[in-house]
Amino acid sequence: MDLSLSSSLSRNHAPLYLYKASSLPNSRYPTRPLSNFPNQDLKPRISLRKPLFLRHSNNPIRAQNPDQAIDDGFFIEDVPHLTNFLPNLPSYPNPLHRSPAYAIVKQTFVNPEDVVAEKIVVQKNSPRGVHFRRAGPRERVYFKSEEVRACIVTCGGLCPGINTVIREIVCGLNSMYGVDDILGIEGGYRGFYSKNTTQLTPKAVNDIHKRGGTFLQTSRGGHDTNKIVDNIQDRRINQVYIIGGDGTQKGAAAIYKEVEKRGLQVAVAGIPKTIDNDIAVIDKSFGFDTAVEEAQRAINAAHVEVESVENGVGIVKLMGRYSGFIAMFATLASRDVDCCLIPESPFYLEGQGGLFEFIEQRLKENGHMVIVLAEGAGQDYVAQSMHVVDEKDASGNMLLLDVGPWLTQKIKDHFTKIKRMPINLKYIDPTYMIRAIPSNASDNIYCTLLAQSAVHGAMAGYTGFTVGPVNSRHAYIPIARVTETTNTVKLTDRMWARLLASTNQPSFLQKNEAMQEKLDGKTSDVINNTEITS
Numbered sequence: 242m243d244l245s246l247s248s249s250l251s252r253n254h255a256p257l258y259l260y261k262a263s264s265l266p267n268s269r270y271p272t273r274p275l276s277n278f279p280n281q282d283l284k285p286r287i288s289l290r291k292p293l294f295l296r297h298s299n300n301p302i303r304a305q306n307p308d309q310a311i312d313d314g315f316f317i318e319d320v321p322h323l324t325n326f327l328p329n330l331p332s333y334p335n336p337l338h339r340s341p342a343y344a345i346v347k348q349t350f351v352n353p354e355d356v357v358a359e360k361i362v363v364q365k366n367s368p369r370g371v372h373f374r375r376a377g378p379r380e381r382v383y384f385k386s387e388e389v390r391a392c393i394v395t396c397g398g399l400c401p402g403i404n405t406v407i408r409e410i411v412c413g414l415n416s417m418y419g420v421d422d423i424l425g426i427e428g429g430y431r432g433f434y435s436k437n438t439t440q441l442t443p444k445a446v447n448d449i450h451k452r453g454g455t456f457l458q459t460s461r462g463g464h465d466t467n468k469i470v471d472n473i474q475d476r477r478i479n480q481v482y483i484i485g486g487d488g489t490q491k492g493a494a495a496i497y498k499e500v501e502k503r504g505l506q507v508a509v510a511g512i513p514k515t516i517d518n519d520i521a522v523i524d525k526s527f528g529f530d531t532a533v534e535e536a537q538r539a540i541n542a543a544h545v546e547v548e549s550v551e552n553g554v555g556i557v558k559l560m561g562r563y564s565g566f567i568a569m570f571a572t573l574a575s576r577d578v579d580c581c582l583i584p585e586s587p588f589y590l591e592g593q594g595g596l597f598e599f600i601e602q603r604l605k606e607n608g609h610m611v612i613v614l615a616e617g618a619g620q621d622y623v624a625q626s627m628h629v630v631d632e633k634d635a636s637g638n639m640l641l642l643d644v645g646p647w648l649t650q651k652i653k654d655h656f657t658k659i660k661r662m663p664i665n666l667k668y669i670d671p672t673y674m675i676r677a678i679p680s681n682a683s684d685n686i687y688c689t690l691l692a693q694s695a696v697h698g699a700m701a702g703y704t705g706f707t708v709g710p711v712n713s714r715h716a717y718i719p720i721a722r723v724t725e726t727t728n729t730v731k732l733t734d735r736m737w738a739r740l741l742a743s744t745n746q747p748s749f750l751q752k753n754e755a756m757q758e759k760l761d762g763k764t765s766d767v768i769n770n771t772e773i774t775s
């Protein structure tokens with residue numbers, strides 16, 4: 242049985258494109274024909290699958306037939322490689338071969354067959370499922386160190402750890418690959434064509450991980466693919482590191498496509514950044530833990546304030562446009578929170594099972610309560626009670642209505658005017674404080690791994706990819722996979738149940754279900770609509 246394909250695979254990266262995604266149920270990734278890829282003489286369909294299959298098979302009969310391995314339901318969603326459109330690109334031994342730091346490492350280079358499973362929990366007989374290429378250094382690289390001219394850009398909102406990622410890209414490129422031509426693009430995407438660049442050296446970025454924000458500045462809007470790629474060409478940049486959220490990654494995909502269209506030897510690597518933790522596929526976004534930790538300070542303050550007065554009600558507003566992860570995790574971590582309101586779980590104020598009833602009950606029981614409110618919670622509800630003009634930011638993101646003051650006023654009015662029950666309401670809005678701080682120790686390490694994975698990937702000639710941990714293993718993920726959906730809190734998952742169990746707050750499900758039925762036209766006028774919209 243031929244298991245000796247590693248060397249041919251490490252020479253060329255086309256084989257792993259051959260996945261069989263079209264046969265996956267609801268697959269969005271059609272199988273790409275062999276003829277789309279260079280070096281098709283390697284016959285990867287058979288060679289690759291044999292050992293991958295064999296590693297997991299105890300059945301020698303099935304293992305002898307590689308086609309049966311394909312039926313095992315094993316798929317790879319791979320990332321592009323420069324040799325796809327530049328088939329004659331030379332490769333070189335990875336300089337890490339000579340690195341004293343890696344001298345006694347058991348396996349410096351990632352096995353070309355290593356993949357990371359998207360789903361870690363499977364059943365005995367379930368298909369093996371979707372996999373991504375494992376991140377890490379490769380035996381051969383597609384850039385000579387002295388010919389690399391890299392650039393780094395940061396876009397979108399802030400997040401703890403951006404500076405650590407910048408620092409570690411610069412230091413990683415320099416210390417592992419001997420690259421010393423690294424440009425900082427200032428002020429986000431528009432910086433490519435409207436600003437001068439700054440030279441980034443290990444010395445220049447040495448201390449920046451201790452600061453919040455972005456050393457390179459950021460912006461929203463201003464993505465002009467042609468102008469950006471013109472500039473990349475004019476400046477002879479051949480590695481582009483792009484740090485940003487979902488919008489930024491869409492921009493990175495557009496840049497990659499244009500680079501490919503022009504046939505440029507430019508590796509485009511995306512590093513996902515979002516304080517909201519709303520990026521799909523990856524386990525968690527960097528800076529998220531730091532933000533949750535910082536949110537504890539605001540929650541603690543609210544708790545101290547409200548337990549020191551009679552009928553104290555504390556409201557803490559946290560970030561989270563469409564995903565309530567920060568609010569959910571901050572609530573779970575704190576244990577001082579009585580109610581957590583997130584965008585995914587519409588709430589209502591009045592009537593049975595509503596928020597007012599719950600507040601009254603908690604005040605009677607404990608004399609105080611704390612509410613954590615994600616900024617995107619109850620947006621439809623708020624919109625119903627105020628005149629709304631749709632406003633967007635420079636990137637086209639809808640600007641949210643400020644649910645914090647709205648809810649504060651609603652609660653005050655209800656208890657003082659209607660219930661005649663004096664309450665002490667303290668509203669805390671630490672919105673920007675939780676994302677403007679430096680990353681904590683574990684986020685720093687996470688950022689380092691992200692940066693190094695991106696550097697290894699670009700040096701190895703991969704392009705149009707995003708890096709990130711999938712089930713704790715860093716992987717190269719096609720950009721479209723992380724931008725086509727958004728990660729949101731699943732109300733049907735056990736984590737939300739844990740939260741409900743810890744706060745004992747209403748689930749608001751009864752009314753929501755009734756509302757949904759009404760929207761679906763299943764019921765006529767069962768619901769008192771004025772109650773819901775007031």
Ligand SMILES: Nc1ncnc2c1ncn2[C@@H]1O[C@H](COP(=O)(O)OP(=O)(O)OP(=O)(O)O)[C@@H](O)[C@H]1O
Nearest residue numbers: 397398461462463464485486487488489491492636
């Ligand atoms: N569909 C798109 N195609 C190309 N560029 C885009 C697209 N969407 C957004 N961008 C660009 O990406 C940059 C950042 O986008 P945006 O402001 O939405 O932030 P983000 O990256 O999503 O980060 P976050 O939402 O976490 O703050 C902007 O310069 C914007 O012009």
Ligand SMILES: O=P(O)(O)OC[C@H]1O[C@](O)(CO)[C@@H](O)[C@@H]1O
Nearest residue numbers: 398399516517560561562616634
């Ligand atoms: O005020 P800015 O900088 O536009 O950012 C606010 C938004 O950025 C985020 O932090 C990330 O998308 C959101 O939670 C928030 O709504």
Ligand SMILES: [Mg+2]
Nearest residue numbers: 397486487488
């Ligand atoms: Mg975004």
